[in-house]
Amino acid sequence: MDVSSFLGAKAQRTDEALDRCLASWAGAPALLVEAVRYSLFAGGKRFRPALVLGTAEIIGECDTPALPAACALEMIHTYSLIHDDLPAMDNDDFRRGRPTLHRAHGEAVAILAGDALLTMAFDALGEAGNATVIREVAQAAGAAGMVGGQLLDMAAEQTTPTLDELRRVHAGKTGALIRVSVRAGAMLAGAQSTQIDRLTVYGEQLGLAFQIADDILDVEGDAARLGKPVGSDAARGKATYPAIVGMAQSKTLAREAMQAAIDALDDFGCEADTFRALARFVVERDC
Amino acid sequence: MDVSSFLGAKAQRTDEALDRCLASWAGAPALLVEAVRYSLFAGGKRFRPALVLGTAEIIGECDTPALPAACALEMIHTYSLIHDDLPAMDNDDFRRGRPTLHRAHGEAVAILAGDALLTMAFDALGEAGNATVIREVAQAAGAAGMVGGQLLDMAAEQTTPTLDELRRVHAGKTGALIRVSVRAGAMLAGAQSTQIDRLTVYGEQLGLAFQIADDILDVEGDAARLGKPVGSDAARGKATYPAIVGMAQSKTLAREAMQAAIDALDDFGCEADTFRALARFVVERDC
Numbered sequence: 389m390d391v392s393s394f395l396g397a398k399a400q401r402t403d404e405a406l407d408r409c410l411a412s413w414a415g416a417p418a419l420l421v422e423a424v425r426y427s428l429f430a431g432g433k434r435f436r437p438a439l440v441l442g443t444a445e446i447i448g449e450c451d452t453p454a455l456p457a458a459c460a461l462e463m464i465h466t467y468s469l470i471h472d473d474l475p476a477m478d479n480d481d482f483r484r485g486r487p488t489l490h491r492a493h494g495e496a497v498a499i500l501a502g503d504a505l506l507t508m509a510f511d512a513l514g515e516a517g518n519a520t521v522i523r524e525v526a527q528a529a530g531a532a533g534m535v536g537g538q539l540l541d542m543a544a545e546q547t548t549p550t551l552d553e554l555r556r557v558h559a560g561k562t563g564a565l566i567r568v569s570v571r572a573g574a575m576l577a578g579a580q581s582t583q584i585d586r587l588t589v590y591g592e593q594l595g596l597a598f599q600i601a602d603d604i605l606d607v608e609g610d611a612a613r614l615g616k617p618v619g620s621d622a623a624r625g626k627a628t629y630p631a632i633v634g635m636a637q638s639k640t641l642a643r644e645a646m647q648a649a650i651d652a653l654d655d656f657g658c659e660a661d662t663f664r665a666l667a668r669f670v671v672e673r674d675c
Numbered sequence: 676m677d678v679s680s681f682l683g684a685k686a687q688r689t690d691e692a693l694d695r696c697l698a699s700w701a702g703a704p705a706l707l708v709e710a711v712r713y714s715l716f717a718g719g720k721r722f723r724p725a726l727v728l729g730t731a732e733i734i735g736e737c738d739t740p741a742l743p744a745a746c747a748l749e750m751i752h753t754y755s756l757i758h759d760d761l762p763a764m765d766n767d768d769f770r771r772g773r774p775t776l777h778r779a780h781g782e783a784v785a786i787l788a789g790d791a792l793l794t795m796a797f798d799a800l801g802e803a804g805n806a807t808v809i810r811e812v813a814q815a816a817g818a819a820g821m822v823g824g825q826l827l828d829m830a831a832e833q834t835t836p837t838l839d840e841l842r843r844v845h846a847g848k849t850g851a852l853i854r855v856s857v858r859a860g861a862m863l864a865g866a867q868s869t870q871i872d873r874l875t876v877y878g879e880q881l882g883l884a885f886q887i888a889d890d891i892l893d894v895e896g897d898a899a900r901l902g903k904p905v906g907s908d909a910a911r912g913k914a915t916y917p918a919i920v921g922m923a924q925s926k927t928l929a930r931e932a933m934q935a936a937i938d939a940l941d942d943f944g945c946e947a948d949t950f951r952a953l954a955r956f957v958v959e960r961d962c
Binding site: 506519536540 | 700701702703704706707708711754758761763764781782783784786787789790791793794795796797798800801802804805806807809810812813814816817818819822823825826827829830
């Protein structure tokens with residue numbers, strides 16, 4: 389299956405499950421649900437759910453056991469975008485071509501919608517029923533993972549980090565959630581530990597390639613395709629791969645990470661072909 | 676055991692466990708851990724952990740299986756205070772006689788410290804290993820529980836709610852977490868469903884009594900004992916029991932809830948005496 393058909397199919401499956409998930413928030417204030425829907429159904433690529441579901445399919449015959457975890461990972465990703473956009477954080481007015489949630493519904497509602505998404509993600513994970521997966525996701529999203537990475541990222545705006553420091557920021561801010569998406573899908577589908585180990589390397593290298601490609605696109609991308617202005621990282625003084633190691637070396641590092649991701653799938657057969665293509669897509673995409 | 680010895684013993688047990696919990700956040704940025712410690716060790720009464728641990732003891736012989744859940748409930752309670760204090764929410768400068776976290780460390784750090792506490796609470800709950808408990812806690816803290824209650828509470832500042840609307844606010848904002856503290860303790864100690872049902876009624880009525888007493892203390896309490904100025908609810912136009920049904924009726928409702936909580940323990944013997952005393956303490960306390 390080609391990558392865009394794969395991503396499209398998994399996005400549709402995730403959207404339907406997220407819709408059922410929100411329908412189960414009986415008793416929640418209507419404004420809260422409306423705010424959550426505004427951000428959750430804003431045209432995201434559902435990249436993390438696709439990793440959860442795709443990994444489960446590589447291991448098992450179907451992705452169903454992993455579907456609640458796919459929803460949970462997207463809910464955690466969406467909450468992180470809502471909170472990162474807040475005035476006290478990145479202070480962004482637009483995301484995916486629309487006003488950010490705090491611009492549309494006010495800061496208090498945005499804070500609470502993020503809190504609700506993060507909390508309810510663990511209700512969804514509880515449905516999957518595997519306490520080890522719950523702990524791994526919490527650790528990946530938490531103090532030493534995504535939240536910690538966001539704090540380091542903001543601190544890095546005041547300084548010029550080294551390449552190692554930049555890697556640490558990205559490993560937390562974007563890498564940890566991508567890595568755990570793959571691990572959660574594998575574990576929920578009943579993978580053996582050697583399979584989980586190989587897929588973990590795939591997830592780590594894919595996340596790295598994804599982030600370097602993102603940094604490159606912010607310099608060389610097309611604003612219309614990206615749905616956001618290019619050059620925003622540089623304008624904000626964000627530490628990026630092109631800023632620290634230059635554009636040519638950034639492209640080399642992105643391709644090395646892509647190849648390392650593909651190599652990590654050597655023990656798998658044609659059932660992992662889509663994931664091999666996904667690694668190429670992540671580096672070669674234009675949005 | 677008298678109530679203050681009970682609360683003191685459970686607070687010490689919780690503090691030690693929370694300290695071990697934070698020590699396990701290896702790899703988290705030092706500033707994040709410092710901010711979390713600032714709010715987590717600020718002299719809270721550890722009321723929710725005491726309910727978790729006390730319930731476990733009523734059911735079983737020891738409270739150990741429930742200890743990770745006790746930590747998780749306190750982490751969720753603390754995150755909710757940090758986010759509620761933010762300028763976009765209640766905009767409070769002081770809590771327990773000290774600057775609020777965003778006054779001490781800035782808004783971005785406060786948002787992230789709250790996010791980290793909420794996330795890592797589910798790592799702690801995962802340690803307890805019961806997916807049903809995890810889902811119940813997420814639902815109690817989430818969109819139809821605490822987060823929803825906070826949103827309704829803010830909306831109520833613009834209007835004069837009815838008594839029923841006020842009850843709905845409190846059931847979410849403070850009631851849900853108190854109720855689930857009791858349920859989590861019972862479930863993790865292996866309670867039978869009839870025991871869980873009775874203890875749930877206790878938790879609901881205790882939470883109600885707690886909230887009415889809080890509202891009364893904000894009018895009649897002693898600022899020095901409370902560690903905060905009295906009259907702050909009225910100054911802010913907060914909907915409270917005294918504001919809506921008057922002081923005399925508020926005191927009647929508090930005592931009725933207290934008695935209903937005590938009555939719910941009728942099937943239990945002397946092992947529940949501390950919980951009976953706790954229901955009286957909640958209404959008769961002066962801070």
